[in-house]
Amino acid sequence: MTYKEQLDMDRIPQHIAIIMDGNGRWAKEKGKRRGEGHIAGATALHNTMMHASKLGVKYVTVYAFSTENWTRPDEEVNGLMALLFEKLDLDIFMDNDIRFCVIGDTDRLPENVRERMNYCISKSAGNQRGTLTVALSYSSKWELTQSAKRIAAMVQEGKMTIDEITDKTIDETVATSFMPDPDLLIRTGGETRLSNYLLWQCAYTELYFCDTYWPDFDEEELCKAILTYQQRERRFGKTSEQIAEENNNI
Numbered sequence: 001m002t003y004k005e006q007l008d009m010d011r012i013p014q015h016i017a018i019i020m021d022g023n024g025r026w027a028k029e030k031g032k033r034r035g036e037g038h039i040a041g042a043t044a045l046h047n048t049m050m051h052a053s054k055l056g057v058k059y060v061t062v063y064a065f066s067t068e069n070w071t072r073p074d075e076e077v078n079g080l081m082a083l084l085f086e087k088l089d090l091d092i093f094m095d096n097d098i099r100f101c102v103i104g105d106t107d108r109l110p111e112n113v114r115e116r117m118n119y120c121i122s123k124s125a126g127n128q129r130g131t132l133t134v135a136l137s138y139s140s141k142w143e144l145t146q147s148a149k150r151i152a153a154m155v156q157e158g159k160m161t162i163d164e165i166t167d168k169t170i171d172e173t174v175a176t177s178f179m180p181d182p183d184l185l186i187r188t189g190g191e192t193r194l195s196n197y198l199l200w201q202c203a204y205t206e207l208y209f210c211d212t213y214w215p216d217f218d219e220e221e222l223c224k225a226i227l228t229y230q231q232r233e234r235r236f237g238k239t240s241e242q243i244a245e246e247n248n249n250i
């Protein structure tokens with residue numbers, strides 16, 4: 001039986017976050033340039049988004065460019081920006097009813113990328129089938145610093161008191177305030193770390209690591225990750241017995 005055939009379609013994760021790692025090594029092993037790995041990675045992203053939305057996943061959030069990635073060689077950074085510009089195609093979002101969103105320090109992006117990005121964001125805002133969020137020039141430390149500054153400003157302006165700050169205040173001031181926390185985080189490429197990605201949001205997210213390089217990540221790999229997620233028990237700090245009782249009461 002394929003992984004897809006084994007899935008429980010009533011328990012598809014609502015939100016999948018992905019660290020798309022391994023483009024460079026995929027290219028190197030094939031004797032290609034790193035940039036060709038990113039091009040193949042963009043195709044894998046397109047395919048994964050389509051498969052995920054067909055399965056009923058409502059939110060897919062991908063790490064495309066971290067704050068730290070600005071330190072890569074100019075040639076690679078410029079190539080990635082050119083690829084982003086080329087791949088931001090509104091028709092894809094409109095034809096598939098996908099809302100496009102971006103999180104990150106977008107002021108650092110080149111003007112042409114920002115313009116096309118904002119165009120796709122505003123035109124696709126009403127799409128309902130799913131949401132693709134791309135983390136661009138993003139890191140959790142950047143995001144949480146921004147959140148802290150916003151909360152401090154609200155306190156300074158007398159809009160709230162320090163005692164009124166709760167975890168909900170942080171939920172509402174981080175870049176992902178418009179979406180639920182990820183149920184499942186997938187990292188391809190064999191590394192087992194979060195690399196400054198959605199650290200606040202992944203407090204109770206199931207983590208899935210696989211060796212497959214991102215350009216080779218296909219529908220079966222996605223279904224395997226979802227199946228692994230379905231086989232885990234999410235307890236959110238409670239006991240197994242409490243979870244079983246809650247499930248009996250549904």
Ligand code: FPP
Nearest residue numbers: 020021022023024025041042064084087134
């Ligand atoms: C990590 O692999 C991947 C990236 C830094 C870039 C990911 C970008 C894409 C998949 C293209 C996205 C396109 C759009 C339209 C959003 P790596 O280069 O770190 O690989 P390595 O660890 O093997 O060197």
